[in-house]
Amino acid sequence: MTQQLDQRALMHISEVAVSVELETPEMTLNIGPQHPSTHGVLRLVAHMEGERTYKVEPVIGYMHRGYEKISEVRTYPQITTLINRIDWVAGYANEVPFMVATEKLMEVEVPERAQYIRLILTEMARIASHMVFMASYPLELGAPTPLFFSLRDRERVLDLIELVTGGRFHPNFNRIGGVKPAYGAGPTTRKTIPDLPQSFLPQTKDAMSKVLKTCDELADLALGNEIFQARTKGVGVLPADLAASYGVSGPNLRASGVEFDLRKISDYLPYDHFTFDIPTGSKGDSWDRYRVRLEEIRQSAGIVTQAVDGIPSGSLQAKVPKIIKVPAGEVYVRAENPKGEMGYYIVSDGGLGPYRLKIRSASFSNLSILPWILEGVLVPDIIAILGSLDFVLGDVDR
Amino acid sequence: MTEDDVTEDQVPDADAGADAAEEPEVAPDPPADYAQQVAEVLRGEATSDFGTVKVRIPADRWVETAETARDELGLGFFSWLSAVDWANEVEVGDPPSETVDERYEVLCQVSDTSEGRLVILSTDIGKDEPSLPSLVGVYPGANWHEREAAEMFGISFEGHPNLVQLYLPGGFEGHPLRKSFPLLTREVKPWPGTVDVEGMPSEENVEAGDAEESE
Numbered sequence: 207m208t209q210q211l212d213q214r215a216l217m218h219i220s221e222v223a224v225s226v227e228l229e230t231p232e233m234t235l236n237i238g239p240q241h242p243s244t245h246g247v248l249r250l251v252a253h254m255e256g257e258r259t260y261k262v263e264p265v266i267g268y269m270h271r272g273y274e275k276i277s278e279v280r281t282y283p284q285i286t287t288l289i290n291r292i293d294w295v296a297g298y299a300n301e302v303p304f305m306v307a308t309e310k311l312m313e314v315e316v317p318e319r320a321q322y323i324r325l326i327l328t329e330m331a332r333i334a335s336h337m338v339f340m341a342s343y344p345l346e347l348g349a350p351t352p353l354f355f356s357l358r359d360r361e362r363v364l365d366l367i368e369l370v371t372g373g374r375f376h377p378n379f380n381r382i383g384g385v386k387p388a389y390g391a392g393p394t395t396r397k398t399i400p401d402l403p404q405s406f407l408p409q410t411k412d413a414m415s416k417v418l419k420t421c422d423e424l425a426d427l428a429l430g431n432e433i434f435q436a437r438t439k440g441v442g443v444l445p446a447d448l449a450a451s452y453g454v455s456g457p458n459l460r461a462s463g464v465e466f467d468l469r470k471i472s473d474y475l476p477y478d479h480f481t482f483d484i485p486t487g488s489k490g491d492s493w494d495r496y497r498v499r500l501e502e503i504r505q506s507a508g509i510v511t512q513a514v515d516g517i518p519s520g521s522l523q524a525k526v527p528k529i530i531k532v533p534a535g536e537v538y539v540r541a542e543n544p545k546g547e548m549g550y551y552i553v554s555d556g557g558l559g560p561y562r563l564k565i566r567s568a569s570f571s572n573l574s575i576l577p578w579i580l581e582g583v584l585v586p587d588i589i590a591i592l593g594s595l596d597f598v599l600g601d602v603d604r
Numbered sequence: 605m606t607e608d609d610v611t612e613d614q615v616p617d618a619d620a621g622a623d624a625a626e627e628p629e630v631a632p633d634p635p636a637d638y639a640q641q642v643a644e645v646l647r648g649e650a651t652s653d654f655g656t657v658k659v660r661i662p663a664d665r666w667v668e669t670a671e672t673a674r675d676e677l678g679l680g681f682f683s684w685l686s687a688v689d690w691a692n693e694v695e696v697g698d699p700p701s702e703t704v705d706e707r708y709e710v711l712c713q714v715s716d717t718s719e720g721r722l723v724i725l726s727t728d729i730g731k732d733e734p735s736l737p738s739l740v741g742v743y744p745g746a747n748w749h750e751r752e753a754a755e756m757f758g759i760s761f762e763g764h765p766n767l768v769q770l771y772l773p774g775g776f777e778g779h780p781l782r783k784s785f786p787l788l789t790r791e792v793k794p795w796p797g798t799v800d801v802e803g804m805p806s807e808e809n810v811e812a813g814d815a816e817e818s819e
Contacts (some may be wrong), residue, residue, distance in 0.1 A: 267771035274756075275780055278697040279790055310654045450681040450717050452745035464717050471720035534701070537654040538713065538724060540683075551711070551724075553688055557698045566684040566713070574748040603771060 230256025246599025296335035303541035320384035335544035384523030442591035453571030456546025462490030468542035492594035569597035682743035
């Protein structure tokens with residue numbers, strides 16, 4: 207008797223019949239500079255055998271703007287307008303170590319109120335940067351929903367930064383010796399210099415409590431999701447000593463189990479007045495990197511709340527001469543930026559601008575492990591690992 | 605504070621070790637102490653101006669010193685490697701105020717991940733055919749930093765596996781961060797340097813109708 211073939215089974219007949227070893231050709235896949243998941247203009251030349259890579263070469267330099275060369279023909283106040291564009295996601299955080307380095311060379315003491323304001327804005331920049339990570343990383347893995355929650359809260363933080371500095375991404379709010387002694391743009395014509403906007407401190411506390419609630423929502427959405435767990439657990443494991451020898455810093459290093467946070471060690475801002483934990487991971491995979499950043503948002507919100515409660519009164523800027531001439535010397539100041547360790551090495555000759563400014567950017571070193579970490583992974587894992595490193599091309603290329 | 609009046613007569617000079625508990629203590633200076641310790645281990649001269657520990661070593665001991673720093677001082681975190689072009693005639697910016705020896709000073713910053721101790725290793729290499737052994741065998745992270753220094757300054761790192769250009773497009777001629785490399789925009793409008801930089805308008809000057817004296 208003839209067997210009636212089930213129509214639905216016809217589709218699968220070819221899969222059933224052919225079960226030979228598939229010859230997978232070698233291929234060079236260009237994950238090109240224009241790609242939604244490469245966080246900017248990063249080009250990965252992936253040499254692959256079938257679905258698995260055996261060698262990945264990153265090609266960078268599409269965003270190289272020549273910061274170090276430009277800085278040699280700029281005065282110190284002019285440089286501060288440029289450097290917040292290095293890591294444009296957390297704009298304010300880039301300015302602070304440079305200012306602290308210049309102030310160290312000039313031996314200027316920053317008033318405490320200005321230091322607290324710098325700290326509050328730096329932590330808000332950290333929240334803003336991590337919120338971008340919370341938005342974009344699940345999106346790359348195929349989960350679009352956390353984006354709406356985290357960007358909503360990021361808007362709250364950016365509105366606060368704009369309220370006090372006038373700019374969302376590129377505040378240019380620091381001055382040598384403190385912060386800008388007035389809100390708004392341009393020189394003030396009033397004799398009494400206004401301080402922070404009146405509503406800033408209460409609104410900040412309110413925003414931080416909302417950020418904490420959103421962190422719980424994000425933890426549910428992403429961390430509780432089975433598919434997210436399957437795509438990130440065990441993917442892109444980075445051993446701790448290898449990470450250190452490559453210069454990987456920030457949440458990536460902490461996710462590998464190294465409890466090292468420059469906020470507890472370096473004295474560029476008064477972090478020793480506040481209590482906060484250093485979240486660390488255990489295995490160093492992408493799952494840990496996500497969890498560490500989520501926990502860091504919570505800690506930052508806590509620091510901001512403590513700072514707002516304890517902010518001292520005082521002046522906003524120390525007395526500095528009108529034309530800034532920094533005495534000769536060399537200094538290196540590093541800070542815990544959201545992406546990692548950022549440092550400025552200033553070689554000063556006593557002039558209006560530095561003789562040499564070396565910018566140590568976090569994402570450059572974070573990205574340098576790509577040839578190691580992307581060896582022998584599947585193509586979807588490339589995206590998962592790339593996103594979990596949380597870099598920004600402006601930071602890589604400077 | 606009354607105890608100090610009693611002890612002041614008895615303390616002859618500042619470095620009497622046994623009576624240290626009763627005299628006004630000289631504040632401990634961690635960067636300077638650490639700089640001394642580092643200088644002994646690495647056999648170089650260390651300075652700690654502005655809290656930055658910098659050790660100068662000769663170029664022939666470059667790799668060996670990096671290994672010692674990693675193994676004996678526990679500085680396993682490689683932060684950055686770059687160079688400074690010391691030149692007396694410059695195409696961009698201001699020339700140095702005092703005459704300097706023309707050289708490339710290669711700097712490598714390493715630190716540790718437990719206490720955050722930081723050391724900048726520094727060595728000098730000459731400007732004709734500048735080259736230095738590569739640190740890739742000691743710190744794998746030096747790979748990209750040395751590529752950047754090679755293309756920006758023209759320093760060749762011996763033993764580097766892949767010394768190709770990192771940032772600049774293929775076919776780019778010249779080494780941008782050398783002081784002899786001009787900036788095109790500054791060819792058109794030269795760097796004013798110390799000549800004319802206006803100060804910020806002060807409050808008094810901007811007030812209308814305020815009879816403030818000008819300098």
